[in-house]
Amino acid sequence: MSRTESAGTAAAVTASADLFQDELHASVCDPVLDTMNFLNEVTHRYPHAISFAPGRPYDGFFDTEQIFVHMRRYLDHLVETGCSSGEIRDALFQYGPTSGRIRDLIADSLLKDEGIDVPPESIVVTVGCQEAMFLTLRALIPGPDDVLLVSSPCYVGITGAAGLLDIGLTAVAERPDGFSCDDLETALLVERDRGRRPRAFYVVPDHSNPSGTTMPLRTRHELLDLAARHDFLILEDSPYRLVSPGRQLPTLKSLDRERRVVHLGSYSKTLFPGARLGFAVADQIVADRRGGSGLLADELAKIKSMVTVNTSPLSQAVVAGMLLASDGRPSQLNTETSAHYEQAMHATLRRLDACFPDDVRAGLGVRWNTPSGGFFLAVDVPFTADNAALTRSAEEFGVIWTPMSYFYPQGGGERTLRLSVSYLTQADIAEGIDRLAGFITDQAAGSH
Amino acid sequence: MSRTESAGTAAAVTASADLFQDELHASVCDPVLDTMNFLNEVTHRYPHAISFAPGRPYDGFFDTEQIFVHMRRYLDHLVETGCSSGEIRDALFQYGPTSGRIRDLIADSLLKDEGIDVPPESIVVTVGCQEAMFLTLRALIPGPDDVLLVSSPCYVGITGAAGLLDIGLTAVAERPDGFSCDDLETALLVERDRGRRPRAFYVVPDHSNPSGTTMPLRTRHELLDLAARHDFLILEDSPYRLVSPGRQLPTLKSLDRERRVVHLGSYSKTLFPGARLGFAVADQIVADRRGGSGLLADELAKIKSMVTVNTSPLSQAVVAGMLLASDGRPSQLNTETSAHYEQAMHATLRRLDACFPDDVRAGLGVRWNTPSGGFFLAVDVPFTADNAALTRSAEEFGVIWTPMSYFYPQGGGERTLRLSVSYLTQADIAEGIDRLAGFITDQAAGSH
Numbered sequence: 001m002s003r004t005e006s007a008g009t010a011a012a013v014t015a016s017a018d019l020f021q022d023e024l025h026a027s028v029c030d031p032v033l034d035t036m037n038f039l040n041e042v043t044h045r046y047p048h049a050i051s052f053a054p055g056r057p058y059d060g061f062f063d064t065e066q067i068f069v070h071m072r073r074y075l076d077h078l079v080e081t082g083c084s085s086g087e088i089r090d091a092l093f094q095y096g097p098t099s100g101r102i103r104d105l106i107a108d109s110l111l112k113d114e115g116i117d118v119p120p121e122s123i124v125v126t127v128g129c130q131e132a133m134f135l136t137l138r139a140l141i142p143g144p145d146d147v148l149l150v151s152s153p154c155y156v157g158i159t160g161a162a163g164l165l166d167i168g169l170t171a172v173a174e175r176p177d178g179f180s181c182d183d184l185e186t187a188l189l190v191e192r193d194r195g196r197r198p199r200a201f202y203v204v205p206d207h208s209n210p211s212g213t214t215m216p217l218r219t220r221h222e223l224l225d226l227a228a229r230h231d232f233l234i235l236e237d238s239p240y241r242l243v244s245p246g247r248q249l250p251t252l253k254s255l256d257r258e259r260r261v262v263h264l265g266s267y268s269k270t271l272f273p274g275a276r277l278g279f280a281v282a283d284q285i286v287a288d289r290r291g292g293s294g295l296l297a298d299e300l301a302k303i304k305s306m307v308t309v310n311t312s313p314l315s316q317a318v319v320a321g322m323l324l325a326s327d328g329r330p331s332q333l334n335t336e337t338s339a340h341y342e343q344a345m346h347a348t349l350r351r352l353d354a355c356f357p358d359d360v361r362a363g364l365g366v367r368w369n370t371p372s373g374g375f376f377l378a379v380d381v382p383f384t385a386d387n388a389a390l391t392r393s394a395e396e397f398g399v400i401w402t403p404m405s406y407f408y409p410q411g412g413g414e415r416t417l418r419l420s421v422s423y424l425t426q427a428d429i430a431e432g433i434d435r436l437a438g439f440i441t442d443q444a445a446g447s448h
Numbered sequence: 449m450s451r452t453e454s455a456g457t458a459a460a461v462t463a464s465a466d467l468f469q470d471e472l473h474a475s476v477c478d479p480v481l482d483t484m485n486f487l488n489e490v491t492h493r494y495p496h497a498i499s500f501a502p503g504r505p506y507d508g509f510f511d512t513e514q515i516f517v518h519m520r521r522y523l524d525h526l527v528e529t530g531c532s533s534g535e536i537r538d539a540l541f542q543y544g545p546t547s548g549r550i551r552d553l554i555a556d557s558l559l560k561d562e563g564i565d566v567p568p569e570s571i572v573v574t575v576g577c578q579e580a581m582f583l584t585l586r587a588l589i590p591g592p593d594d595v596l597l598v599s600s601p602c603y604v605g606i607t608g609a610a611g612l613l614d615i616g617l618t619a620v621a622e623r624p625d626g627f628s629c630d631d632l633e634t635a636l637l638v639e640r641d642r643g644r645r646p647r648a649f650y651v652v653p654d655h656s657n658p659s660g661t662t663m664p665l666r667t668r669h670e671l672l673d674l675a676a677r678h679d680f681l682i683l684e685d686s687p688y689r690l691v692s693p694g695r696q697l698p699t700l701k702s703l704d705r706e707r708r709v710v711h712l713g714s715y716s717k718t719l720f721p722g723a724r725l726g727f728a729v730a731d732q733i734v735a736d737r738r739g740g741s742g743l744l745a746d747e748l749a750k751i752k753s754m755v756t757v758n759t760s761p762l763s764q765a766v767v768a769g770m771l772l773a774s775d776g777r778p779s780q781l782n783t784e785t786s787a788h789y790e791q792a793m794h795a796t797l798r799r800l801d802a803c804f805p806d807d808v809r810a811g812l813g814v815r816w817n818t819p820s821g822g823f824f825l826a827v828d829v830p831f832t833a834d835n836a837a838l839t840r841s842a843e844e845f846g847v848i849w850t851p852m853s854y855f856y857p858q859g860g861g862e863r864t865l866r867l868s869v870s871y872l873t874q875a876d877i878a879e880g881i882d883r884l885a886g887f888i889t890d891q892a893a894g895s896h
Contacts, residue, residue, distance in 0.1 A: 024587055024734055024747055033750050062541040064523065064533070067762065068516060075512065085512070093510040093720040127575050127724075127756040134755055138612065139472055160754035164586065272541040276760040286472055299472055302481050306608035307582055308575040308756065312724040314515065315760045 032156045032163070035406045038387055042394050050432035051400040052419040055209060055375055057243075057269050058344075059423075061337055070321030071314075077324055092317065096310045099301045100125025102320040106265070106279055109328040113242060115254035116263060122283035124300045125311045129237065129266035129278035134161045135300040135307070136235060136262055136280055141167045141199050147191055149201040151179045153407035153418075155209045155237065158202045170198070171410040176369070178213035179203060181222040188230050200233040200262075205252055207240040207374020210407045210418040214372055217249050224252065227260040233284070239266040242331040244373025245342035259284045262296070269375075270330045271322050275315045338373075344421040345371060347429045352379075355437035364444050375422035378404060382444045385417050389443060397442070399435035480604045480611070483854045486835055490842050498880035499848040500867040503657060503823055505691075505717050506792075507871075509785055518769030519762070525772055540765065544758045547749045548573025550768040554713070554727055557776040561690060563702035564711060570731035572748045573759045577685065577714035577726035582609045583748040583755070584683060584710055584728055589615045589647050595639055597649040599627045601855035601866075603657050603685065606650045618646070619858040624817070626661035627651060629670040636678050648681040648710075653700055655688040655822020658855045658866040662820055665697050672700065675708040681732070687714040690779040692821025693790035707732045710744070717823075718778045719770050723763045786821075792869040793819060795877045800827075803885035812892050823870035826852060830892045833865050837891060845887035847880050 039053055078088045091101060100106075103120035110116040110123075126132040137158075141148055148162055152171035162169055172179070172187045188198045203223075205215040215223070227234050236252040253263035263281035271277070282296035304310070326333045349370055356366055365382035383389065385403045394400050402420070404413035419436075421429060487501055526536045539549065548554075551568035558564040558571075574580040585606075589596055596610055600619035610617055620627070620635045636646045651671075653663040663671070675682050684700040701711040711729035719725070730744035752758070774781045797818055804814055813830035831837065833851050842848050850868070852861035867884075869877060 024590060033753065056543055059534075059538055059542055062537050064537045064540060067519070067540055071515070086507075089510050089512045090507055091722075092512060092515055093722045094507055095504055095716075095721040127760070130757045131755060142472060157754070157757075164751060164754050268543075273543040274539075274541045274761045276756065276758065303612060305481065306605070306612050307579060308724065309578045309605075310724065312575070312760055312763045313722045314762050314766060318762060 032160050032406070035387075035403075036156070039390075039400075039402060039406075042390060043400060046394040046398070046400065049394045049398045049400045050424065050428050050435060052417075052421070052424070052432060052436070053400050053402045054423050055420050056423050057273065058337065058340055060340070062272060067318055070318045070325065073321035073324050074317040077320070092313050096313045096316075098305045098310045099123070099297065100279070100311055100316060101313055102316045102323070103279075105320050105323045105328065109323050109330060110263075110265075110281070112328045113331050114251050116251060116281060117254075118281050118283050122281055122295055122297045124280050124282065124297050124304060125316060126278045126280060126304065127308050127311050128268065128273075128276045129239065129264050130157050130161065131304070131308060132264045132278045132280040132300075133158050133235075133237070134164070135303045136200075136264065136282070137161050137165055137167055138303050139296065139299045140233065140262075141165070144168070145195065146197045146199045149184065149187060149191075149198050149232075150409065151184075151201070151203045151208070152409060153210050153404055153413055154202070154409060155204060156407065158235075158237070159409045168196070169409050171408065171412075172201075173408075173412055174211060174213060178208075178211075179215055179219065179223075181219060181226050184223070185226060185230070188232070198230070198232050200235050201227070202235040202237065203252075204237050204239075206238045206248060207244055207371055207376070209240070209374070210376050210402070210404060211378045212369055212371030212374055212376040214249065214374075220249065220252055220255055224255060224258075224260060228258055232260075234261045235264060236261050237264040237266070239269045240374035242270045243334050243338050243341055245338050246372070248373075253281060267319055267330070270334055271319055275319050277311065277315050277319045341375065341422060342373070343426065344424065344429060345373070345377070347426050348377065348419065348421045348433060351430050351433035352437075355433060364441065366440060366444075375420050377419050377421070379417045379419060379440075381415055381417060381440055383446075384414050386414070392443070393436075393439045397435045397439035399432050399439060401436065480608050480854070483835075483851075484604070487838075487848075487850060487854075490838060491848060494842040494846070494848065497842045497846045497848045498872070498876050498883060500869070500872070500880060500884070501848050501850045502871050503868045504871050505721065506785065506788055509788070510720060515766055518766045518773065521769035521772050522765040525768070540761050544761045544764075546753045546758045547571070547745065548727070548759055548764060549761055550764045550771070551727075553768050553771045553776065557771050557778060558711075558713075558729065560776045561779050562699050564699060564729065565702075566729050566731050570729055570743055570745045572728045572730065572745050572752060573764060574726045574728060574752065575756050575759050576716065576721075576724045577687065577712050578605050578609065579752070579756060580712045580726045580728040580748075581606050581683075581685070582612070583751045584648075584712065584730070585609050585613055585615055586751050587744065587747045588681065588710075589613070592616070593643060594645045594647045597632065597635060597639075597646050597680075598857065599632075599649075599651045599656070600857060601658050601852055601861055602650070602857060603652060604855065606683075606685070607857045616644070617857050619856065619860075620649075621856075621860055622659060622661060626656075626659075627663055627667065627671075629667060629674050632671070633674060633678070636680070646678070646680050648683050649675070650683040650685065651700075652685050652687075654686045654696060655692055655819055655824070657688070657822070658824050658850070658852060659826045660817055660819030660822055660824040662697065662822075668697065668700055668703055672703060672706075672708060676706055680708075682709045683712060684709050685712040685714070687717045688822035690718045691782050691786050691789055693786050694820070696821075701729060715767055715778070718782055719767055723767050725759065725763050725767045789823065789870060790821070791874065792872065792877060793821070793825070795874050796825065796867065796869045796881060799878050799881035800885075803881060812889065814888060814892075823868050825867050825869070827865045827867060827888075829863055829865060829888055831894075832862050834862070840891070841884075841887045845883045845890075847883035847887060849884065 103123040107120040147168045147170050149170050172184050191198050241248045253261045265279040267277045284296040286296050367380040402418040404416035404418050551571040555568040595616045595618050597618050620632050639646050689696045701709045713727040715725045732744040734744050815828040850866040852864035
């Protein structure tokens, strides 16, 4: 039945329709979803526009047959490590451990590629990083007086998960060059004065989504000190590190000597989004309600058992096959991909430079940052970059971007665009930036 | 690092350990998890005991190579339906639609196998039925005065999900022959008198977990009438229908003329648990906050986007391959499996009859029901069937079962055991029931 037919049938039913009038659970993540829906609609309405909106990975290096190869490699590995054919069958077909089946391979890879040295027991394998965020927030933010601090602009996955759980947020605005510990400390003290308890701080330290900023090493150390001094946890989300060029700064988790950091892991950029495979590293010691203690990871697994039971062993098998193929170094699977993203970012920056020579740039009041990696950059413009501007940009200039204001949970970013460079070819980037320059120049002139 | 070493390291850290003393989010699902943990511990401690505890499917009919065959079949299907190789690659590797990619195949199968006639748009594909429960509760139970009614004893997945969301439960106790609409109506009216709003009623109509009861056809019609009269929704969970012998009664959803039923679907018993694939059929019309209306399924998808983003296309591909292999009738893939479960249930009942002849049974005060299918039956015993009794049963008699009290969210079932017959061979069933009879007889005599 087509969507139109089904809507027709639906409209005819009124008895149960009345039932839910205004009675669904209101959700503070709705604004996020509404804006994303608007973006999807614009994309759908102007299919020939070049879009700098989607943050999805480039798919030119994916190869369908490799799914079979990776899964087979993991099954061979199970044979080599002494599993019987019945055990292998059950590993794929049956329910599996809630915390996951490939924690040893993930721990090995974290040590080799990220400098994170944790026992497999502190890892929970999740259905994408999104579930890791959800479980972590559910465990760590207990009451209405507890707040989650977020660096802002902020990835919508964390604000959405907080919204589902009715968790209060406090946004700490980034400065043009990124996050500042002073601003975080101020926000912390303000919250305390209000009688609220800041429990955790969420941040993407490397090539942040959406702003593209990277936290300097000194700030990483300052942040860890601040967390120790003010007794909060850091939620570190860093999906772009291993698909970015050059040597990366150390993860917060690798610098963490006091178990202050919960590291939220994603394979969506380094391996592939379709695996829906992420994880949380949660080696914190927590008290249980019987006077004992255990790992935070075990608490997350308990919650997971009531959300998704366990992560599909099929996805785990394919990811494990990829980890085995790279001897635990997914970074090495991504040399080509990283080079692709690096070239895309360079092409974008070069074209912006060409379209907006220094004097033009200064005259217009246009600025952008120069991220050292990742998928995103931020462009400041001399007008309000809202849905109306986006629609005009798509319709009249054939170019789509994301209003940065979408990523500010408590306002901000009204005159900034987010550009994502991950999904486009070099030719589309060049043509797209030309179109964007046309739009920006025209919009700035107020000729519309 | 071994578990012991890691615990040792963990114990040495006290700074962050203090942080979370009594401050994790308390969860009413903890009692459920605590009891399940106890069961796991007993199983671990007495590895030679025969266990009637696990509700997992029999795995003798699984075949590892079939995973590759099913996935290939779905990819071939995509080719046949006109997808390009790039589209197929992206279907596996990229993010996918939040509501799922195989809704048309599921809708086709629901019509053929379950008599449920719904458009694909009313289906949301989820990470197992557990996620479907979680999303449905999150959407439908908005506030602290709203309650979820459950038939009790009750599947722990739903009580656990309600616990995570801090949702109030009201248990409606089953009678020995199953659920009664009169009791449900009484409970509804009591809740209303207390100023609370009963929003939905959760039930497993066929071969219930844990009690094994099946709702008669007349009761199904009565329940639908009651839902219309008292304006609540029915959450129908029925994972055992298509692995049970003979003709099944119609699903509540297939009898539903007023969109009163949200059907919660699972492939864990009919296909395999490792797919972690379930779905919700939610064709209810709901008002949105902009004065429009849409399908409840779309609201569930919005919530899902903040829990797991989308269900792995790898799992969807394998399940789709199985649905295609059976031309949309998973029941036909399960004729052997259904026969296996039927024989297991018969063997269990026959052996109980043999161990407890009528006069012995009456003298002891032992009774059991005779489920027409499914995995479970309930045995009433003349003593408290608690953790202490379970431990003694495992240690001294080498047989494990589940205390039925685990499944009563508000007390009950103290003198009943749940037996699961799904996972054992006929020989183990015979030996296990002999041991159980020994234990029951001894425990009833009070000789311990």
